Amino acid sequence: MTNTLKALEKDPNKDSETDAETPPPASPLLRFYRSSLGKKLITGATGLALAGFVLAHMVGNLLLFAGRDAYNAYAWAIENFGIVFYAFELALLAVVLLHAAVGVEIFWRKRQARPVGYSTYQSAGGPSYQTLSSRTMIVTGSVLAAFLVFHLRTFKFGTYYTTQLGGETVRDLAGLVIEDFHQLPYVVGYSIVLLLLGSHLRHGLWSALQSIGLLHRGIRPLAYGASGAIAGGIAIGFLLLPWAIYLGWVG
Numbered sequence: 001m002t003n004t005l006k007a008l009e010k011d012p013n014k015d016s017e018t019d020a021e022t023p024p025p026a027s028p029l030l031r032f033y034r035s036s037l038g039k040k041l042i043t044g045a046t047g048l049a050l051a052g053f054v055l056a057h058m059v060g061n062l063l064l065f066a067g068r069d070a071y072n073a074y075a076w077a078i079e080n081f082g083i084v085f086y087a088f089e090l091a092l093l094a095v096v097l098l099h100a101a102v103g104v105e106i107f108w109r110k111r112q113a114r115p116v117g118y119s120t121y122q123s124a125g126g127p128s129y130q131t132l133s134s135r136t137m138i139v140t141g142s143v144l145a146a147f148l149v150f151h152l153r154t155f156k157f158g159t160y161y162t163t164q165l166g167g168e169t170v171r172d173l174a175g176l177v178i179e180d181f182h183q184l185p186y187v188v189g190y191s192i193v194l195l196l197l198g199s200h201l202r203h204g205l206w207s208a209l210q211s212i213g214l215l216h217r218g219i220r221p222l223a224y225g226a227s228g229a230i231a232g233g234i235a236i237g238f239l240l241l242p243w244a245i246y247l248g249w250v251g
């Protein structure tokens with residue numbers, strides 16, 4: 001047995017020196033993942049997918065303004081997609097993890113390349129799009145990751161109230177959301193996180209559009225403004241509900 005292992009370790013047909021020095025060639029997919037361009041494209045594409053989800057989620061939440069039944073019926077209908085719904089959730093989780101992992105890697109690479117942060121940011125010609133949002137992506141992203149764990153515990157895996165809807169017993173998610181947003185700490189906490197989400201989205205959208213090469217120089221200022229407007233719109237859209245509930249306008 002020991003002899004066989006030794007024989008496997010030392011293959012007489014191979015040049016052992018070259019073997020030790022040259023690792024096996026990486027697959028094209030792995031090379032793409034490891035390259036700076038690949039990482040930018042992965043964060044850009046996953047970021048755009050997540051922005052799409054966040055936008056849809058924000059619009060879905062606004063249904064509570066139409067009444068508890070409308071909100072509960074919507075949540076119930078989505079859950080009734082069964083296997084498709086679970087597949088979507090799994091894909092969403094994978095996209096979140098990939099986005100976070102590559103984002104952290106990009107941050108570390110930049111830090112290693114420039115360990116001491118610049119105190120002033122200067123543009124190398126043309127308008128600079130360096131902003132507070134762009135310099136704090138790792139901070140806002142980390143807060144959002146922590147928020148997601150708390151958020152899922154609060155709502156998705158929160159108290160399972162039930163209610164009657166069209167003769168059927170369904171989950172009363174509206175009741176849970178209304179109960180939680182009657183508490184000021186929830187409203188203030190969510191407000192802070194949603195402002196950070198707006199900041200993250202503002203730079204994220206802009207950066208993603210640039211990475212996937214959609215931005216011709218001429219339309220850059222327009223795209224920059226649009227990214228800010230969409231990010232602000234999403235944050236405000238989310239903020240409406242907690243405050244409307246807290247102030248007693250919805251309930």
Ligand code: HEM
Pocket residue numbers: 054057061075079089144151152155156157173177190194197238239241242
């Ligand atoms: C006022 C703001 C928000 C409210 C009222 C809200 C409400 C909810 C509720 C009630 C659920 C449970 C849905 C269900 O179990 O069927 C949920 C799930 C979820 N929320 Fe939010 N949400 C808000 C903001 C956000 C934000 C800012 C994000 C992302 C950054 C987010 C990401 C998610 C995710 C990933 C899920 C799980 C979706 C799934 O499993 O299908 N939510 N949210």
